[in-house]
Amino acid sequence: MIDLEVLKDSYVTTPSRIVMLVVDGLGGLPHPDTKRSELETAHLPNLDAMAQESACGLTTPVLPGVAPGSGPGHLALFGYDPLKHLIGRGALEALGIDVALHPGDVAARGNFCTIDGEGLLVDRRAGRIPSELSAPLCQRLDQIELDGAQLDVYPVEGYRFVLRLRGAGLSERISETDPQRVGVPPLPAKPLGPEAEKTARLVNQFAAGARQLLAEEERANMVLLRGFAQLPHLPPMGQVYRLNPAGIAAYPMYRGLAGVAGMKVIPTGHTFADEVDTLRDSYSAHDFFFIHYKPADAAGEDGDFAAKVQRLEELDALLPRLRELEPEVFLVCGDHATPSVMAGHSWHPVPLMLHSRLTRGEGVSAFNERACAQGSLGRIPATQVMLLALAHAGKLTKFGP
């Protein structure tokens, strides 16, 4: 909805504050034995009490049936149409390890791989070499010099790294060098348009340099590159909504997404408790806070129902420290469901609750999938959540005379 030009004069700056708590992978599905979801199983006295004083509903992250990655899931909650504003894999990979991307930078996901004497791929993941072996190789690759761009190589984990190119006239529109099968040589990067010729040349120069520098390695003797991506040009949410927004996240990718949306990213520690402290310390400096809770998603991805229940209970225990701040609008929402029974992201609608002085409860007695389905907000696209938050905060005024 951030693209709705027609609303642009309806946003106003006020002293009121919005706290948006995004619980990653919040939604779930019933356990086959108990027929109760993770949220329904967990003991959540604080979330449930808040639901009893909130407006509740369910959000559809992208579309029914469409399970979003972290990028589209979060952009939608910030108001960006996730089908329109795409973040490429390389850019998200870079954000995920705290690699700064400037407008124009091109990032790619890199793999170390193994080629034979004839240059044919034998193993696309270089025998999954451990980080201890790959990190020094990344340092070696980082020394490669290109004509006309700065190059940086960052280790991710195991056989994976990020390549970042920085310079004038770069483009993400080049083909991948990974042929996606063995027995053939790595592909040259090809420009997908005339604007990408320079980038393709630089990438091929890098690949040739890597081949030379890695020639003596037993397993990691070549690289494959894919997911070339630049940052999308998003209208900054602070500017559109006339907010001074801040993002607080212990995990780099979510800091990256906050930055992409134009939020001020506030440094924090490694736990959600650290994030809460950070939010309390910076509470007077901003009027919108995105604060991210990761552990529920991680447990869901592991397919560990009991662990997800526990992570939700741990979140619940910290909720009062946020509510104490008495923000004018306090939202609890999720970027997507991560049902433990699916051990992955899903498309299911995600519980949402919004607390403000204008909401005083509506008979929803608990914060879970079934209870929120009965709430007054109904089922809405996640892109509309910001509009509701702004309206309840008095920051979205009457539309039209």
Add this chain to the structure above:
Amino acid sequence: MIDLEVLKDSYVTTPSRIVMLVVDGLGGLPHPDTKRSELETAHLPNLDAMAQESACGLTTPVLPGVAPGSGPGHLALFGYDPLKHLIGRGALEALGIDVALHPGDVAARGNFCTIDGEGLLVDRRAGRIPSELSAPLCQRLDQIELDGAQLDVYPVEGYRFVLRLRGAGLSERISETDPQRVGVPPLPAKPLGPEAEKTARLVNQFAAGARQLLAEEERANMVLLRGFAQLPHLPPMGQVYRLNPAGIAAYPMYRGLAGVAGMKVIPTGHTFADEVDTLRDSYSAHDFFFIHYKPADAAGEDGDFAAKVQRLEELDALLPRLRELEPEVFLVCGDHATPSVMAGHSWHPVPLMLHSRLTRGEGVSAFNERACAQGSLGRIPATQVMLLALAHAGKLTKFGP
């Protein structure tokens, strides 16, 4: 949603199977005496049992208030935006009597009519002459020869026939020859653009030939033509969704619609039991099946509440023969409601249930309008049904990194 370019890399082919049972005119309205709809009145042990293990909801065929014809009703369920992909009347009429249409063919709906000595229309339906009289006249018209196109005339019923033109450079963009009132002569067909000049000339040549050949007839001494239409260019659903889809329908129009969507149309018999046998016989050859149940709609169109109840019970009795196949995803849905109390198609939301290993019931105890409204799928546009089906079958992967 089939037009969403941005999802095109998210579809994957898997061995799982989807069976989509479309119950024509599925939804209804309460009987004024009992206050119970046809579905609520019928004894449907198998459908109800399935609802108890499914995700349930309601579909809006086109838009609230918009009662769709068979064309938009089905195209929406296959994922095509029914407001964008239109099938013209002539084309649908041809599909409805199993007349094959190739890309480029122009079909029109024809009426026999009566003109007086001065050529003025006296009866636009030629006294509603019976099929026994009109069929031989169609054979006579079929003999007309045109310069530059093949012509075929097919009887429909009574005074109605289908004209099909086949040849290079034809266009549907010509005006109708039916002036919609008596006392005036039939109109000449006029091209609505330069690309249609040839077609208009051919149609007028046909009309002149018909007038000559029918001159001695008492009632059916002329023809009127309307609804000139070519097949729309739809992206084939097999290609977009990476499926190998098949359509099974006892009625020609639905075979035609399956063909328009790019499904393989499997020959079958005249009853739904025949269709079920056909599906079972071809089960290993496809990964998506559209199977069509017509009788509920026919009873609703007749305004026969009791008959519609009975047709639904007959469907219910055959359901186990489909469920025995244990498709990974089994959907029961409808193209539109045909409430008996309205004796016609309506705009009302239509019950939907989707059964898969990921759905374990959600407290919906029966398959009807009221019960499905409580289901987790909520109320969704019919165009989103395919996304849900594909997702539950593991054929729609995560969107975005």
